[in-house]
Amino acid sequence: MSAVLPENRRKKPAPKGPVAAPPDPILGAPGAPHAPEESPPPPEATTTTLRPPAPPRKKRAAKMPEIPRALQVIAGVLVVLAASIGVAWGARRYILTSPRFAIRTVLVDGNHRLTAEQVAGAGAVNVGRNIFELDLETAAAAIGTDPWVERAVVTRSLPGTVKITVVEREARALAAMGGELYLITRDGDPFKRSEGADPTDLPVITGLTADKVAADRPGVVQALRRALDVVEDMERAGIARRYPIQEVHLEKDGTIVVTVGKEAIAIFLGQTRFREKIEQASRVLSEIAKRKANASVIFLDNEAHPERVVVRMR
Structure with missing residues (x-):
């Protein structure tokens, strides 16, 4: 059985024919400003095709010129050489200045006419001098300038001993x-x-x-x-x-x-x-x-x- 709605809740029948649009809340309202007499026509419709943006291009890294193999080898050799020179310079500085390599003992053998002091002094073989600073051939040649010395040989024994062996001339x-x-x-x-x-x-x-x-x-x-x-x-x-x-x-x-x-x-x-x-x-x-x-x-x-x-x- 159908329910009977109250009279005020009954649906009103939809009006027939065109329905007037409600007044513009801005232009038609009382006290609102009057609309302009003539509005500009709307722009003509255009059709625009939108495409997705292209992916950003990756920047190519600048291509470095290749170094020839020979230059690489030379560069490596120069690096090693520089390091070796540095090490050698440091070692030379150490052995020429370290008190460890000072001459402490001078042995003279074969002398009869000359004293040991005369022989060592002729070759500048002095106690306290750096043993590597002494040039053996130069010292032997200097000792040989004495007319009594026929030949001389100077040797070193680390850390601080120098031996001088002389052959003296014999007057007949x-x-x-x-x-x-x-x-x-x-x-x-x-x-x-x-x-x-x-x-x-x-x-x-x-x-x-x-x-x-x-x-x-x-x-x-x-x-x-x-x-x-x-x-x-x-x-x-x-x-x-x-x-x-x-x-x-x-x-x-x-x-x-x-x-x-x-x-x-x-x-x-x-x-x-x-x-x-x-x-x-x-x-x-x-x-x-x-x-x-x-x-x-x-x-x-x-x-x-x-x-x-x-x-x-x-």
């Missing part, structure tokens, strides 16, 4: 040349002018002039060797032990005259076969000593008849 005779006396080695080398502290108890070789030395030094050295050979032969024969050799005179023609003993006995040996004649002179001197005679000259210079001996007595 004195040679009178140009009014001066010179010390002579066994090889005939006049290595030093004789001075006050030098040995004097040596045979003196005479007969050489300054002009001869200046004009023919190799010839002079050869003549000095011949004279020294005679000295050694007389020592070997025992003559020098009984009659010390005083002088060996070299004549211009090659004749050698030896003066021996305190009696200054002159022995003429001629120009050749010196060893045979020296042995003969030894027998003659022994016979003279037995007779207690006093000879002044013994002639053994007969080259045609070497067996003949002439003795001149005082």
Whole structure:
């Protein structure tokens, strides 16, 4: 059964025909401003097609030029070299300044004529000096400038020891040349002018002039060797032990005259076969000593008849 609604709630029938629009709340309201007499026409409709925005383009990174392989290797080598130089410089600075490498001990070997202080001083090998600052070859060369030193070798032993080994020259005779006396080695080398502290108890070789030395030094050295050979032969024969050799005179023609003993006995040996004649002179001197005679000259210079001996007595 249908419910009966109250009269005031019944639906009113919709009006037929066009319905007037309600007044404009702004323009039609009482007291509102009057609308303009004529409004501008609306703009013509246009059709716009909207597209989605394009994605942003990625910026390309600037392409760096490729470094050649050779340049990379060179650069690496330079870096390593620079580092090595830095390390080497630091190491060098350390070893040249560290007290650990100061010279504390100097050993000198082979010296007889010179003192250890003279040898070390000649090479500037001083206690307290840095051992690496010392140039070994330079020090050895400086020591070798001393006329008594034939050669020198300088070595170092870390951390602070330097050893100097020298070979000294040995004077075998004195040679009178140009009014001066010179010390002579066994090889005939006049290595030093004789001075006050030098040995004097040596045979003196005479007969050489300054002009001869200046004009023919190799010839002079050869003549000095011949004279020294005679000295050694007389020592070997025992003559020098009984009659010390005083002088060996070299004549211009090659004749050698030896003066021996305190009696200054002159022995003429001629120009050749010196060893045979020296042995003969030894027998003659022994016979003279037995007779207690006093000879002044013994002639053994007969080259045609070497067996003949002439003795001149005082």
